Amino acid sequence: MNDAERWSKQEVALVDLIDRVIGGGVVIAGEVVIGVAGVDLVYLGLQLVLAPAHEVEESVALGRRSP
Amino acid sequence: MDETLVHAYGVVAAKEPFGSFPSGIADTRVWLYPVEGLAAIVSLLPSDGFGAADWERNAANLSWLESVARRHNEVLQYAATSAAVVPLRLPSLYSDLESLAATLRAASERLERSLRRIEGNLEWSVKVYRSAKEAASAVSAETTSGRDYLLARSQDLNARSTAREQLQEQVGELHDTLGHLSAEHVRNQPQDAVLSGRSEQMVLNGAYLVNRADEAQFLKLTEEIADGSHAKGLIVEVSGPWPAYNFTDADATTEQVVT
Numbered sequence: 001m002n003d004a005e006r007w008s009k010q011e012v013a014l015v016d017l018i019d020r021v022i023g024g025g026v027v028i029a030g031e032v033v034i035g036v037a038g039v040d041l042v043y044l045g046l047q048l049v050l051a052p053a054h055e056v057e058e059s060v061a062l063g064r065r066s067p
Numbered sequence: 068m069d070e071t072l073v074h075a076y077g078v079v080a081a082k083e084p085f086g087s088f089p090s091g092i093a094d095t096r097v098w099l100y101p102v103e104g105l106a107a108i109v110s111l112l113p114s115d116g117f118g119a120a121d122w123e124r125n126a127a128n129l130s131w132l133e134s135v136a137r138r139h140n141e142v143l144q145y146a147a148t149s150a151a152v153v154p155l156r157l158p159s160l161y162s163d164l165e166s167l168a169a170t171l172r173a174a175s176e177r178l179e180r181s182l183r184r185i186e187g188n189l190e191w192s193v194k195v196y197r198s199a200k201e202a203a204s205a206v207s208a209e210t211t212s213g214r215d216y217l218l219a220r221s222q223d224l225n226a227r228s229t230a231r232e233q234l235q236e237q238v239g240e241l242h243d244t245l246g247h248l249s250a251e252h253v254r255n256q257p258q259d260a261v262l263s264g265r266s267e268q269m270v271l272n273g274a275y276l277v278n279r280a281d282e283a284q285f286l287k288l289t290e291e292i293a294d295g296s297h298a299k300g301l302i303v304e305v306s307g308p309w310p311a312y313n314f315t316d317a318d319a320t321t322e323q324v325v326t
Contacts, residue, residue, distance in 0.1 A: 012140060014133050015263040016192070016306065019255070019272075021136040024312030025156035026078075026181060028174040045126025046262075 018046065070114040073161040076142045076154070077310070078171065078178050081106045083150040092138040093117065100164060102171040105178055108146055109167070112160075122158050132157075140310075147310040151186045153178055154310045181315040188250050189282070189308035191275045193289055194258070195238055196267035196302040237299065238271045241292055248285045249275040253313050267302060274313035282308070 074092055079085075081101045088097035091110035099106045115121075117135075125131040139157060146152040161167040171178070246252035257269035277285045286305065293303035 012137065012306075013263070014129070015258050017133060017136040017140060018262060019258055020309060020312040021140050021154075022132070022157050023255075024316075025154035026178070026316045027156050028078075028170050028178070045128070045132075048127045 022046075071111040072114050072118060073109050073164055073167050074112045074117065074139075075159045075161060075167055076108040076110075076139055077146060078153040078155065078182070079106050079108065079146060079150050080104065080179075080182055085146065085149060089141055089145050090138070091142055092135050097142050100167065102168045103175065105171055105175060107167055107171060108142060108152070109164075117160070119160070122160075143310040147189060147308070151182050151188075152310055153181045153185070153315045154312050156316075185276065185311040185314055187280075188276045188278050188311065188314075190311045190313055191249075191277050191285065191289075191305065191307035192309060193245060193271065193273045193275065194269060194304045194306075195241065195271035195273075195296070196265060196304070197234065197270050198300045198302055199267055234270060237296075237301075241296070242271060242273050244292070245273065245275055245285070245288065248281055248288060249277050251276040251314050255313070270301070276311060276314040277308075 074095075076091070076097070079099070081099075081104050083106070085099065088108070091097040093112055093116065095110035095112060097108060097110045100109045136157060139159075143152060143154050161170065242252065242254055252273060252275045255272040255274060257272050260266070260269070263269070275285070289303065289305045293305075296303050
């Protein structure tokens with residue numbers, strides 16, 4: 001099986017895409033600047049998405065009731 | 068005609084022959100744009116939908132990010148089947164080809180160094196999880212008196228602390244063993260459980276730059292490790308080959324972590 005065949009069979013998980021495509025690779029100062037912090041904006045966005053879920057997790061771990 | 072901007076997926080050496088690329092983001096045509104000794108893999112995207120404002124608006128929109136990231140990765144995977152390719156991190160936008168060319172010229176030394184570094188190699192991912200059963204507390208709910216409970220809890224905490232050290236050691240050894248068969252290896256932050264949807268704790272998120280000639284041996288080793296780790300309550304998962312996302316940037320985009 002060649003690489004192309006192997007890859008077409010591979011179902012790439014969202015978390016792996018985020019990990020590699022947004023967290024990895026080379027930054028060569030794109031001239032179109034995204035927001036103020038460039039790439040960080042996407043990270044910030046992801047944190048916003050994930051934060052509520054983490055708050056629930058933490059309150060469960062600490063045995064707290066949600067307010 | 069509608070305004071467009073340039074999306075660059077990755078960079079290859081200009082001499083590399085490619086067949087026709089798969090469709091890019093928004094089903095656009097993907098082609099090679101040569102700049103001196105290098106070539107950027109590019110497609111033209113409508114400014115309305117993929118411009119800076121759209122990135123800002125969609126920075127927290129997982130389904131939008133996913134659709135863009137998936138196509139970006141597919142194009143890079145196609146390129147990586149036949150040549151060394153330096154993946155560019157998202158967002159990777161240029162107002163026009165001239166500005167992309169100027170950026171490539173300015174970064175050419177760094178890009179050429181990256182290409183030499185990954186030539187003949189591909190990236191593999193090995194993730195290790197601790198099965199939920201192993202992580203569960205040993206303190207029995209049946210313990211009756213408060214003193215018994217505190218004693219049991221203290222013993223349990225000690226045992227857990229020792230177990231945690233042993234686990235760290237085991238995982239560190241495993242990472243090093245795989246590293247011996249790799250040109251380079253790096254240990255990344257464990258992935259976010261919310262994104263992965265996994266209940267098991269991730270104890271290793273390793274990336275390995277492996278020469279194609281050593282691939283079979285590397286995969287055999289991962290199988291042996293997976294078999295040997297099962298009894299210890301560890302789940303080993305391998306994915307790849309990937310374009311060399313973790314081994315092309317001189318800046319430390321990832322850090323060594325101790326969990």
